[in-house]
Amino acid sequence: MLSNLEITPDEFKVVQKFLCDACGIVLNDGKEYLVKSRLGAVLRETEYNSASDLIKALRVGNASLAVQARVVDAMTTNETFWFRDANQFEELKRVILPELMKNRAGTLRIWSAASSSGQEPYSISMCVEEFQRSPAANGFPKKAVQIVGTDISTSVLEEAKRAVYSDLALSRGLNQDYRSRYFQKCSDGWRLHESITSRVRFQQFNLLKPYAALGKFDVIFCRNVLIYFSEDVKRDMIARMAQCLNPGGYFLLSSTEALPRGLDILTPAGSGMVRYHRLKGGC
Numbered sequence: 001m002l003s004n005l006e007i008t009p010d011e012f013k014v015v016q017k018f019l020c021d022a023c024g025i026v027l028n029d030g031k032e033y034l035v036k037s038r039l040g041a042v043l044r045e046t047e048y049n050s051a052s053d054l055i056k057a058l059r060v061g062n063a064s065l066a067v068q069a070r071v072v073d074a075m076t077t078n079e080t081f082w083f084r085d086a087n088q089f090e091e092l093k094r095v096i097l098p099e100l101m102k103n104r105a106g107t108l109r110i111w112s113a114a115s116s117s118g119q120e121p122y123s124i125s126m127c128v129e130e131f132q133r134s135p136a137a138n139g140f141p142k143k144a145v146q147i148v149g150t151d152i153s154t155s156v157l158e159e160a161k162r163a164v165y166s167d168l169a170l171s172r173g174l175n176q177d178y179r180s181r182y183f184q185k186c187s188d189g190w191r192l193h194e195s196i197t198s199r200v201r202f203q204q205f206n207l208l209k210p211y212a213a214l215g216k217f218d219v220i221f222c223r224n225v226l227i228y229f230s231e232d233v234k235r236d237m238i239a240r241m242a243q244c245l246n247p248g249g250y251f252l253l254s255s256t257e258a259l260p261r262g263l264d265i266l267t268p269a270g271s272g273m274v275r276y277h278r279l280k281g282g283c
């Protein structure tokens with residue numbers, strides 16, 4: 001007997017096109033299993049009886065905006081953990097924050113462009129907290145820092161805003177010191193302290209859309225998201241993000257990602273094994 005999750009090759013192509021148009025994600029051939037496993041949850045929450053029915057509605061344009069958003073949400077990969085690429089966070093504390101605190105006027109703004117369930121922007125916020133409490137911060141004016149976390153997936157943003165994490169989530173990348181300093185046990189997990197959450201605001205945002213309304217930033221973390229897009233989309237997004245940086249601002253991909261060739265508005269920065277980029281033009 002066929003399950004209600006079976007899809008034909010043509011239906012798979014419809015999902016590929018829908019996702020690419022809606023959020024830029026390129027779903028490679030052979031990933032039918034991913035569609036089947038992820039659409040199951042959408043079927044349970046909507047009126048559609050089978051993946052075929054749902055895909056037909058996407059194809060003919062009958063699916064409501066809420067259903068379309070739910071499909072996008074279900075198809076995103078939200079893997080993340082605390083201090084992912086730990087060296088980059090060390091560099092943030094050691095080099096980037098001191099320099100920005102010294103040279104910038106007004107509030108520092110940092111964008112976590114694919115924030116998922118919050119571990120990345122909150123790790124940044126913990127670095128800011130640690131830097132501001134350290135002797136290294138003596139002599140610098142204490143500056144306000146605003147961190148903006150954006151993601152297309154509303155479900156991970158809800159988790160991020162709640163800032164309550166399970167033991168398992170905490171066990172991934174967080175050291176014991178930070179755990180005891182910044183988390184408090186609550187009925188359903190560990191609540192992150194307000195000193196860390198208050199610096200971060202979250203917003204649903206599709207990286208395919210124009211960025212101007214987000215304002216200018218001093219640092220952009222754009223890590224482990226461009227891998228899902230085509231080379232053209234990736235290049236376009238990085239070029240547009242560079243325009244959101246203040247002069248001399250910093251741009252961080254993950255340690256396993258590289259800037260597409262020819263994007264010479266950004267220049268390599270960083271020291272030793274830690275690679276990142278800066279907008280040309282000094283502070």
Ligand SMILES: C[S@@+](CC[C@H](N)C(=O)[O-])C[C@H]1O[C@@H](n2cnc3c(N)ncnc32)[C@H](O)[C@@H]1O
Pocket residue numbers: 023024025076077078079080081084113114115116117120150151152153156205206207208222223224225228254
């Ligand atoms: C693998 S997670 C990376 C999380 C974090 N940056 C890290 O490195 O740990 C990728 C995130 O990108 C988000 N995403 C995918 N396509 C997007 C788009 N078009 N606009 C905004 N966010 C998107 C997904 O929802 C997902 O939460």
